Amino acid sequence: MSQHKIQRKPFVVANWKMNKLAHQVHEFLDEVMPPLAQVDQVEAGIAAQDIFLADMVRQTADSPLQVVAENVHWEDYGAYTGETSPRALADIGVRYVLVGHFERRKFFNETDATVNLKVNAALRNGLKPIIDIDEDMRAYAQFMDAEPAVAQVAAALAGVAVDQVRNVTIAYEPTWAIGSGEAASADQAQKAAHLIRQTLAHLYSPVIAEKIRILYGGSVTVDNARSIMGQPDIDGVLVGKAALHPKAFLDLVDIAQTTIE
């Protein structure tokens, strides 16, 4: 493993999207918490619907498992019926939030501008955003050595200060790979993650860029996770379908462990 990668704790995040019922949430956590209590070299998190978050925080109070919100509003509080306040998420003990997931961009008209507002709102309220980037990066490939800036990354981080960006995680999720059964190859994922890291170096500094975790998401399975997480710029995975089962989620955490041993 490279020296640089040692600075970044691998992060395995399940994104349950809109797929669980309350009793299933409870049973899943019951099953994964005992084995996760033995894991300290990998961080594990679960993104779930808002209605479950407070119960999940309570149930995981003595566990290293992180509870992750799937979305957040860009204002701290106020007259925004149906939205979720970042201040309220932090208040109930949520620490991470997904921002700008492809499905939010596609079905709920999220734009780079609203993603940026949400990233800043999350950080302002003590939440750590996991920023989803779904930009097609093929056009950058030819500029690998020319300090390109991945536009979505730069847009999402506008106004984010150096001392705050350490709390950011970036997740590269190509649209064509999400839910398709067709993951990016390890090489494609690494190239994109490298471009993102170069962008972070350009926006902040190479030293800071080396501290920020970059995840890959899109049709990750227990079969392809090892080669993807073994890449030098990839620090974990964001997993939909394959992480709906406790055993598979635990297997992914195990695989993440093997990439640092």
Ligand code: 13P
């Ligand atoms: P799948 O793992 O089901 O492709 O979903 C990926 C995803 O959207 C994670 O945020």
